[in-house]
Amino acid sequence: MEMVLDWRSLGSLLATVVVFRTALRNFLPPEAEMLLRRFLAWVAAAFRPPSDTILIDEADGPTGSANDLYESAQLYLSARCLATAPAVRLHKPRQSPRPVASLPDSHTTDDTFRGVRVKWTSTTRTVDRSGSGGGGNPYNIFGRGGDQRGLELQFPRQHRDLVHHHYIPHLIDEATRMRLKSRERRLYTNRATGPCDDHHRLWTSHAFAHPSTFDTLALDPALRDEVRADLLRFAARRDHYARVGRAWKRGYLLHGPPGTGKTSLVAAIANLLDFDVYDLELTTVPTNSHLRRLLVSTTPKSVVVVEDIDCSLDLSDRNKKTKKGAGVGVGIGTAGDEDAAAQLAVMSVSPVAAAVMGRESVSLSGVLNFVDGLWSSCVGERLMVFTTNHPERLDPALLRPGRMDRKIELRRRRDAAALATAVAPPE
Numbered sequence: 001m002e003m004v005l006d007w008r009s010l011g012s013l014l015a016t017v018v019v020f021r022t023a024l025r026n027f028l029p030p031e032a033e034m035l036l037r038r039f040l041a042w043v044a045a046a047f048r049p050p051s052d053t054i055l056i057d058e059a060d061g062p063t064g065s066a067n068d069l070y071e072s073a074q075l076y077l078s079a080r081c082l083a084t085a086p087a088v089r090l091h092k093p094r095q096s097p098r099p100v101a102s103l104p105d106s107h108t109t110d111d112t113f114r115g116v117r118v119k120w121t122s123t124t125r126t127v128d129r130s131g132s133g134g135g136g137n138p139y140n141i142f143g144r145g146g147d148q149r150g151l152e153l154q155f156p157r158q159h160r161d162l163v164h165h166h167y168i169p170h171l172i173d174e175a176t177r178m179r180l181k182s183r184e185r186r187l188y189t190n191r192a193t194g195p196c197d198d199h200h201r202l203w204t205s206h207a208f209a210h211p212s213t214f215d216t217l218a219l220d221p222a223l224r225d226e227v228r229a230d231l232l233r234f235a236a237r238r239d240h241y242a243r244v245g246r247a248w249k250r251g252y253l254l255h256g257p258p259g260t261g262k263t264s265l266v267a268a269i270a271n272l273l274d275f276d277v278y279d280l281e282l283t284t285v286p287t288n289s290h291l292r293r294l295l296v297s298t299t300p301k302s303v304v305v306v307e308d309i310d311c312s313l314d315l316s317d318r319n320k321k322t323k324k325g326a327g328v329g330v331g332i333g334t335a336g337d338e339d340a341a342a343q344l345a346v347m348s349v350s351p352v353a354a355a356v357m358g359r360e361s362v363s364l365s366g367v368l369n370f371v372d373g374l375w376s377s378c379v380g381e382r383l384m385v386f387t388t389n390h391p392e393r394l395d396p397a398l399l400r401p402g403r404m405d406r407k408i409e410l411r412r413r414r415d416a417a418a419l420a421t422a423v424a425p426p427e
Contacts, residue, residue, distance in 0.1 A: 052160055054153040069168075072175035073151050074102045077109065077120060079178060085109040098182070105149065113167045118155040125150070180274055180301065188278045190285065190294055202297045208277055210267035217268055218261060223408075228272060230406070235273050235381065251371060251384040251403050255391040256410035262387040265410070266305050269383065276302045282309070288366030295370055300380025310388045364395055372403045 025033070060067045078101040087107055092099040103109060103122040111118050124147050155163050187208040214228050234250045241248040252269075254262040270277045278298050285291050298304060371384055386404065388394065398404065 050157040051154050052157050052163075054155075054163070055150060056153065057150040058148055069172070070149075070151065072172050073120075073153075075100070075175040075178055076171045077101075077103055077111075077151075080174070081109040081111045081120060100182075103151070113170065114162065116155065116159045116162060116167075118153060118163065118167070121152040121154070123150045123152055124148070185270070185274065186276050188276065188298075190278075190280055202294055203278065208270065210271065212264040212267040213271050214268050217264060219265075227406075227408070231269060231272055231383075234383075238381070248381045249384060251405050252386070253391065253399065253404040253407045254385065254387045254410060255389065255407065257412060258389060260410035260412055262410055263307070265408070266303065266385055266387070269385070270303050273303075273383075274301070275383065278302055278304045280304055280306050282306060282362060282367070285362050288362055288369070291362060291366050291370050298382070300382065303383045303385055305385045305387070307387045308389065309386045310390050310393045364397070368397060368403070371398070 056070050056073055057067055058070045059065060081103075085103060085107060087104050088101045089104045090099045090101055103120065105122050105124045108119060108121045111120060126147055153163070155167075185208045186205040188203040188205045190203055214224055217224060219227075238248060254265060256262065266277070269275075276299060280294065282291075285294065295304075384403075386398075391399070391407070399407070
């Protein structure tokens with residue numbers, strides 16, 4: 001017997017449901033109604049596949065220290081899941097160019113990863129940390145008590161391995177990339193200080209907003225594409241460097257006459273990779289140990305730049321200096337003696353560092369260890385970029401593969417856009 005559901009029968013059904021619901025509320029005791037609700041929820045859960053839940057609190061431990069995973073999840077949700085959320089909370093950090101969205105309390109949104117749907121829910125609960133001693137801890141974000149926010153991640157139980165081993169690492173990687181993309185990049189310069197100054201005050205910084213990009217550089221298109229591909233390949237090969245046991249760094253030597261765009265190329269490299277820039281002035285560094293402290297105090301994802309390195313310190317070819325020194329010893333007071341003295345005067349240390357130490361103590365050996373020594377692997381991914389107008393003056397040890405992996409010669413436009421020599425094959 002075929003049943004036809006028209007508008008009249010649909011209205012009768014709805015009216016019956018309303019009357020039945022009203023009768024339950026009027027005649028059923030509250031305790032019985034609660035039991036009925038629990039029974040219906042149990043029946044509904046019995047027909048659903050089992051699920052697991054991961055709780056991510058805003059702060060963990062008795063001290064209430066901030067939970068990085070919570071911040072990463074909020075940042076991930078702000079771009080991935082909140083497009084379909086019914087409500088969002090917007091916040092604009094001081095150094096962020098755009099507002100950041102987050103999930104309001106007691107709201108839910110969904111995400112899909114490799115075909116598996118997961119559910120995120122924001123929670124708030126009251127905590128009392130008065131007995132844990134957290135009120136005197138400066139890292140306790142709650143003081144002695146307050147509301148702690150958190151996130152609940154629910155997913156089907158059969159996909160537990162996928163969520164734990166793939167989805168959570170994917171969330172962290174995406175949040176790291178987004179945090180790097182949205183941060184305000186900085187231009188650092190080292191301070192002219194002595195070796196006993198505070199370790200955290202070795203650099204001063206300003207906002208880095210240079211407009212140069214690879215699309216605006218006056219470079220040969222083939223060379224521009226080659227250098228850009230080499231940089232992107234370097235930035236993406238963390239596992240490769242770890243597997244072969246090498247420090248995650250790469251060296252570039254930019255050389256050519258003044259005004260050929262060496263500084264603009266450095267800025268374009270930093271803008272391409274979203275790296276900070278550390279402009280190292282060697283003439284203000286008093287000792288080799290101070291140079292190592294400067295290196296250790298840099299951050300990952302940075303470009304360390306030494307401009308006009310041939311004019312900073314005496315880093316010229318040791319063989320040439322030996323020959324010139326022999327010539328000077330034979331003919332004192334000659335023109336050759338004056339030329340050698342003038343060259344050494346140009347390459348001497350600055351008066352600031354000389355006043356601190358009384359002598360020049362940053363040596364070629366110290367610079368070589370800075371570029372390729374044990375301390376060079378203590379920071380993370382990093383580019384070392386040296387610029388010079390006279391590469392022939394530099395010692396060959398500074399230019400060997402592993403220290404300067406690529407040499408790029410920039411010429412004036414009427415001669416050529418640029419020439420590049422790969423000292424070491426691309427990684």
